[in-house]
Amino acid sequence: xxxxxxxxxxxxxxxxxxxxxxxxxxxxxxxxxxxxxxxxxxxxxxxxxxxxxxxxxxxxxxxxxxxxxxxxxxxxxxxxxxxxxxxxxxxxxxxxxxxxxxxxxxxxxxxxxxxxxxxxxxxxxxxxxxxxxxxxxxxxxxxxxxxxxxxxxxxxxxxxxxxxxxxxxxxxx
Amino acid sequence: xxxxxxxxxxxxxxxxxxxxxxxxxxxxxxxxxxxxxxxxxxxxxxxxxxxxxxxxxxxxxxxxxxxxxxxxxxxxxxxxxxxxxxxxxxxxxxxxxxx
Numbered sequence: 001x002x003x004x005x006x007x008x009x010x011x012x013x014x015x016x017x018x019x020x021x022x023x024x025x026x027x028x029x030x031x032x033x034x035x036x037x038x039x040x041x042x043x044x045x046x047x048x049x050x051x052x053x054x055x056x057x058x059x060x061x062x063x064x065x066x067x068x069x070x071x072x073x074x075x076x077x078x079x080x081x082x083x084x085x086x087x088x089x090x091x092x093x094x095x096x097x098x099x100x101x102x103x104x105x106x107x108x109x110x111x112x113x114x115x116x117x118x119x120x121x122x123x124x125x126x127x128x129x130x131x132x133x134x135x136x137x138x139x140x141x142x143x144x145x146x147x148x149x150x151x152x153x154x155x156x157x158x159x160x161x162x163x164x165x166x167x168x169x170x171x172x173x
Numbered sequence: 174x175x176x177x178x179x180x181x182x183x184x185x186x187x188x189x190x191x192x193x194x195x196x197x198x199x200x201x202x203x204x205x206x207x208x209x210x211x212x213x214x215x216x217x218x219x220x221x222x223x224x225x226x227x228x229x230x231x232x233x234x235x236x237x238x239x240x241x242x243x244x245x246x247x248x249x250x251x252x253x254x255x256x257x258x259x260x261x262x263x264x265x266x267x268x269x270x271x272x
Contacts, residue, residue: 014174022182029186029209033193038201045205048186052212055179059223061231064215064238071238076208076245083201083249087256097199099265105195113188120180129174132223135231143232155239162243169250172257 017058025051036097038084046077059129063137179220187213200252200262204245211241 028047035041049072056065144152186209193206215234222230256262 011174018174018178022178025182026185026189029189032209033189033196033206038199041202041205045208048209049212052216055182055216056219058174059179059219061219061222061234064219064231064234067235067238068215071242072208072212076242079245079249080201080205080208083204083252086253087201087262097202098196099198102196105192108195109188109192112191113184116184116188117181120177120184124177124180127176127224129176129179129220129224132174133226135228140228140231140235143228144235148232148236151236155236159239159243162247166246166250169247170253 014058017054021051021054021058038097039081042077042080042084045080046073049073049077060132060134063140176220176224179216183213183216183220186210186216198263198265200255200264201249203264204248204252207248208241208245211237211244 025048028044028051032041032044032048035044049068053065053068053073056062056068190206190208190210190213193209194203197203197206215237218230218234218237220230222228222234252262255267259266
């Protein structure tokens with residue numbers, strides 16, 4: 001067991017790391033939805049996804065964190081950049097990428113955040129996550145291939161269907 | 174660490190994603206905003222998993238990641254098809270199905 005002073009030090013360090021990640025993620029997400037440059041938006045998305053992986057590490061979900069890095073930053077961002085290139089979006093120069101509903105969209109988002117924030121503060125007040133137990137990845141796999149094996153199989157069928165569908169849609173014939 | 178600090182951060186990211194979906198007219202940027210919203214949901218799943226002290230949150234966040242990968246693949250294929258047919262992916266101009 002850790003001495004009480006080092007437990008306090010760990011808690012302070014966790015909160016400092018969370019604060020840094022939160023500021024970086026919110027700033028990058030804000031730039032993602034406001035920037036007028038498509039490639040920069042993809043790079044801001046990569047920053048947000050890396051921050052989410054950092055939050056998973058903070059919550060002791062390291063397997064999910066590495067899946068996040070491999071699948072999202074490794075594959076999804078690259079796929080989106082390919083989409084930008086193949087659709088000849090205005091790369092490198094600024095363009096008008098917003099429609100004329102910005103004010104309405106901002107109002108909807110603010111209203112939604114107000115509603116979500118009020119409900120969350122009311123429901124979970126000051127409940128603590130507490131000391132996060134580190135779970136072995138074997139426990140996650142036991143759960144996937146034991147209790148949740150049917151959703152797992154359904155998702156593998158879904159991935160196959162999505163693969164075939166994407167090829168069938170994008171193929172030239 | 175409070176549970177709410179994760180949930181409120183996820184709420185901020187989700188609302189920014191909603192704003193992006195509503196205010197962008199480039200289809201690829203709309204897909205990026207949807208990814209932002211899916212990640213906010215995943216933060217919630219992991220935070221509740223740590224809060225309830227079980228692995229089910231991690232299991233379902235892996236499922237969500239798999240579905241998001243399928244979604245972005247099919248979504249980009251549809252965007253490419255729209256681009257091939259119209260030479261443009263401006264969502265404001267896509268109004269053929271308007272009555």
